[in-house]
Amino acid sequence: MKSAIVTPPETASRNALAVIATVAAGAAVYWLRDILTPLAMAIFLLIMIDGVKRTIEARTPLPRRWAGVAALALVVLAFFASIGIIVNGAAGFFGEASGVSQNIGPRIDQIIRDVYGLFHLVNPPTAQDLINSIDLRGYLASTAMQVQGIASSAFFVLVYLGFLLASQMGFQRKIVAMFPAKAHRDEAVAVFQRVRGGVEGYLWVQAVTGIMICAAAWLLMRAVGLQNAEFWTFVIFIVGFIPVLGGAVAGLAPPLFALVQFSSYWPAVILLVGLQIILFVVGNFIQPRMQGDNQNIDPVVVLLALAFWGKLWGVVGMFLSTPLAVMAMAVLAEFQGSRWMAVLLSGDGEPYADKGPRKGGKTPPKPRRKPATKGDAEAAG
Known part of the structure; x- marks a missing residue:
């Protein structure tokens, strides 16, 4: 008979303390979400600015000072452009949708009758019956509150970003102290470089694959004749940064609107099948080849991070769920006591290829790291 595993009292106490600290930290993050979500987005933008700055320095003759100014201008303009496209695109979308608004009710009634007939059901409801059963006023009020929250959050994001940029100048002295x-x-500095590399790698892969998906989806929607295809293209690109849910919205929203716009079901079927093929090819063949070791995240962890941060921070948490998981794995892998958590977060049990035992059971020698330079210390801010 096998003897039970004996856990030392100090280990049990340490584990219990870690669980309590995790729960307390989660409660604090939820309670302070109005303050922390703009700060998290500002840090996210700061990492983007640093990546764009280093790209400009490497590929253009601009000096270091002007490269930083150019990177800041590009990222801030892109931030405001995204908000403007969302607002103007939504206005144009509803404006063009008004052309088919007179036929929405009868078209929805026809769709419901066809679905009931397909399953041999009787007494199908009408669109007016469905609308009457929904608290439309409550949904509109909730939507208005969310839009107001997005506008105020955007302002605070820029305020936080300005202070973070100003604090970068003294960060080198703080690192030395x-x-x-x-x-x-x-x-x-090496820990920061791993965190930065993981987040930048995630952004790069999602942006490039998102552009591929959007290009193919735009051609398909224009070929079918879907109204305001440019608005749907931008929506597909934005929601592509949300794991799991982004693909569902990108693959289902345009076909659902096509059901209402067209009198035939074929355009919606073509869009549904075409978008699913595009998402499948990019998600299963192109994206995995572009992902490196810094995105070696277990799919279950991605799903749990999406649910966890979405519950705590809403839509902003959904956008930041995967970068936060990448950052957590990068930090946890650097310390011996928490490396086991990084192993659980990783996809193949090896958070980083240059640390820990490989699949052959051999432990590679620790690589020689380049000493931190002044630029690395400044970038860490």
Whole structure:
């Protein structure tokens, strides 16, 4: 008979303390979500600005100072352009949709009758019956509150971003003060580089694959004749940064609107099948080849992170769920006591290829890291 595994009292106490601390941190994050969500978005934009800055420095003759100004201008303009496209696109979408608004009710009634007839059901409801059963006023009020929240959050994001950019100038001195020993300072900068590389890699893959999906989807929607295809194209690109749910919205929203716009079911069927093929090919063949070790995240962890951060921070949490999971894995993998959590978060049990045992059971030698430079310390801010 096998003996039970004995857990030392100090280990049990440490694990219980870690669970309590995790629950308390989650409660604090939820309670302070109005403050933390704009800050998280500002940090997200700061990492984007740093990546664009280094790209400009490497590929253009601009000096270091002007490269930072150009990167800031590009990211801020893109941020405002996204908000403008959403507002103007939504206005244009509803404006063009008014051309078919007179036929929406009868068309929905026809769709309901056809569905009931397909399953041999009787007494189908009408569109007016469905509308009467919905608290439309409550939904409109909730939508208005969300739009107001997005506008105020955008303002605070820019305020936080300005202060973060201003604090970068003194970050190098803070790094030196926190880590007087050069070896420890190099290790701290290496941790930041891993976090930054993971987030930038995620952004790069999602942006490139999103452009591929949008290009193919736009051609398909224009070929079918869907109204305001440009608005749907932008929606598909934005929701592509939300795991799981983004693909569902991108593959189902345009076909559902096509059901109402067209008198035939074929355009909606063509859009549904075509978009699903596009999403399947990009998601299963192109995207995995572009992902590197810094996105070695278990799919279950991606789903749990989406549910967790979506519950805490709403739509903003859904957008940031995967980058936050990447950052958590990068930080946890750097410490011996928390490396086991990074292993659980990873997809193949190896958070990073240069650390820990490989699949052959051999432990590779620890790689020599380049000493931290002044640019790395400044970038860490």
